Amino acid sequence: MSATDSAALRRALEFQDAMLEHVSRTFALTIPELPGPLRRSVTNAYLLCRIADTIEDDHALDADAKREHSERFIAVLAGREAATAFSAALAPRLSAHTPEAERELIARTDDVITVTHSLPAADRSALERCVTTMSRGMWACQSSADTSGLATVAELDQYCYYVAGVVGEMLTELYCSHSPDTARHRDRLMALAPSFGQGLQMTNILKDMWEDRRRGVCWLPREVFTGLDGHPDDLLAALDAPAFREGLRHLVGIARGHLANARDYTLLVPGTELGFRRFCLWAIGLALLTLRNIHRQPGFREGRAVKVSRRSVRIVTATGGALAGWNMPLKALHGWLARGLPAPDETPSYVRRGVAMSGS
Secondary structure, eight states: OOHHHHHHHHHHHHHHHHHHHHHOHHHHHHGGGSOHHHHHHHHHHHHHHHHHHHHHHOTTOOHHHHHHHHHHHHHHHHTSSOHHHHHHHHGGGSOTTSOHHHHHHHHTHHHHHHHHTTSOHHHHHHHHHHHHHHHHHHHHHHTTOOTTOBSOHHHHHHHHIIIIIHHHHHHHHHHHHHOHHHHTTHHHHHHHHHHHHHHHHHHHHHHTHHHHHHTTOOOOBGGGSTTOOSOTTOGGGGTTSHHHHHHHHHHHHHHHHHHHHHHHHHHHSOTTOHHHHHHHHHHHHHHHHHHHHHHHOTTOOSGGGGOOOHHHHHHHHHHHHHHTTOHHHHHHHHHHHTTTOOOOSSOOOOOTHHHHHTTO
């Protein structure tokens, strides 16, 4: 690598580390727990996924524009298009409501891609597959989304796979490529990874349902809200109906079941991989606390009403960090965090059907 290339990579890595703190409170907390080479790859993966999310979430882009820019981003990742050309085309079209950090991330896509292309070939392959599957899957789902909600839980499973399940698979591939001890459990980890992702994504969907409504979408499945009268075009308008509260309780239970799979996933990781375990444990703990807030306040009307307090974050990180190497205490901690939550009516699937859709 030339001196010029080395300087460009150093600048890109500095930007990557700084940007993580601006675009994610949770991952800025958990990713630094990973060992150095893995931390670089996972940080880069998160920023790539955030670029894909920014395209899909932007109010100013219609479905055709989202598809165009998503495909261009896929081409950038594969090395078929210059990142600077992608940024120059997308940046002027972003909504005025797009957060400044995300604007900067789009503007400096070339720095993100510089890091991507410096990663080991196996890591780059995992990242490219994930972003391609996510971008095309999100476009397919969002192009038909509205405030009436999804029809079925199966459709919710599909959406969660594209948004989070495939990320779980990618992270598992990265972990296994960096840890031979973890790789011995690869098949079982890959089976659980989509469910882990779905537990976290369902929690976000429930927490952010009012913010999503303001964007004109709803990801809640209508089939669990049986007995609702009226409001066919706006599911959340029935918030105060007993049938809506019961449906919400059911979804909290499903999410809890997925997070139990996430716990099992984490316990498969060798106890010596403390950074990896903390990364998983903190995400699970914060999700469970968020579900508890939602369950206690089913009539909440904005996400910040059920946001986990900073004090609770400190308790989860300190306790999970101290117990990270011990399976039995971690099981007890998970049970304590999940106390009071409704049990799932049935064991959630591992969402393996998403794998067959990943090439679409």
